[in-house]
Amino acid sequence: MRYPAKHKEHTREKIIRSAARRFRSRGTEGATIGNLMRDLRLTHGGFYRHFRSKEQLFIGAFEQSLKELAGSVLSVIQHAPRGGELKALIEGYLSTEHVDDVAGGCPVAALATEIARRSPKSRGDFLRVLINHVALIAKYVPGATEEARERKARVLLSGMAGTLTMARVIVDDEQRRQFLDDSKKFYFEAIRP
Amino acid sequence: MRYPAKHKEHTREKIIRSAARRFRSRGTEGATIGNLMRDLRLTHGGFYRHFRSKEQLFIGAFEQSLKELAGSVLSVIQHAPRGGELKALIEGYLSTEHVDDVAGGCPVAALATEIARRSPKSRGDFLRVLINHVALIAKYVPGATEEARERKARVLLSGMAGTLTMARVIVDDEQRRQFLDDSKKFYFEAIRP
DNA sequence: TGTACATCAGTGAACGCGCGTTCACTGATGTAC
DNA sequence: TGTACATCAGTGAACGCGCGTTCACTGATGTAC
Secondary structure, three states, X not given: OOOOOOHHHHHHHHHXXXXXXXXXXXXXXXXXXXXXXXXXXXXXXXXXXXXXXXXXXXXXXXXXXXXXXXXXXXXXXXXXXXXXXHHHHHXXXXXXXXXXXXXXXXXXXXXXXXXXXXXXXXXHHHHHHHHHHHHHHHOOOOOOOHHHHHHHHHHHHHHHHHHHHHHHHOOOHHHHHHHHHHHXXXXXXXXXX | OOOOOOHHHHHHHHHHHXXXXXXXXXXXXXOOHHHHHHHOOOOHHHHHHOOOOHHHHHHHHHHHHHHHHHHHHHHHHHHOOXXXXXXXXXXXXXXXXXXXXXXXXXXXXXXXXXXXXXXXXXXXXXXXHHHHHHHHHHOOOOOOOHHHHHHHHHHHXXXXXHHHHHHHHOOOHHHHHHHHHHHHHHHHHHOOO
């Protein structure tokens, strides 16, 4: 059947948004195209009208995840007191809400290990997308030059991503809360001048 | 055929040691039992004389990896100047050698994301093994009580694990070196009193 | 205005593949008598 | 000392399964005339 003009574009976006969540919560191999399409009430065959391969979807989904994260980041910054933006960002990143929301959370914490195992070419693609988004928060990181701020932002993000992942391993609620508290204090102190 | 008394035990150890490397460099799904056994010049069927399942091997291999890491940690501590043990540990953990040696490196950096996706019961098993090993370095972390030191050690390790993973994503050698330098400085400052 | 044809997002059977796991079997050596 | 049997680490064919991907097909609507 023929579909309205924007129909295909909408379907593509639905696939990407859904994939972005599935990849984060289950990893590349845990997220299958069959399940993904079934969730959208479509069949697996149609997938290839939108993407050349699962790998191409993965890159698109990673970028989508970063876009979503950028949205949260902007919202946090807007609600933070002037000068307290970075503290608010750390607080949000290391919150129990973020720990619980794997599917909607930071794709670096959820996918960096898998990306690290890919080919240099593939890693380069992911890095370019990532670095653009990290620049967004660099403005609020202390540092003399723009470059210094961006570099520090990368160190901060990668460290907190590891911490977020570890928090997701911890089973006991109280232990997890304690670990997140310790971590927040650690990063708060680390960004002092 | 019948084999010497310790034969089975030796085979089991060979499987675990080899699996510990394969899991770290390729992840749970990238490491297959067929390839693993073939490397040891055995056939896949024999695997089940040693382990009930691939999952059981994964836990054993994770513990093996931590044991190996503990060996490196002790060696670093012995060669470090008195009072500079933690600095030496950070330097070693965030070294280019460690970044390049995924198969022989920290299993937290290589596998934490996958472990985070497992059941609470399974995560508990991994955590118990992990916490025992982290206690080993807690002695060199600043803190008033043993508990405070252990908690800080966990924050440090998880952060550096995220940083190590990010370093493995970076393609360009110079950028990677710069990122590791920035990170080392960051963690050095963070452990100052 | 009516008719024949083209389009193309989505369908679902099919393909090839590799995986984890099972199982009947092997055969050199240990043990029982 | 010799013989019959038990043991069990390792073998390799086989099983069931789910995956990513391909492909002939569908059919409502747009377009050409």
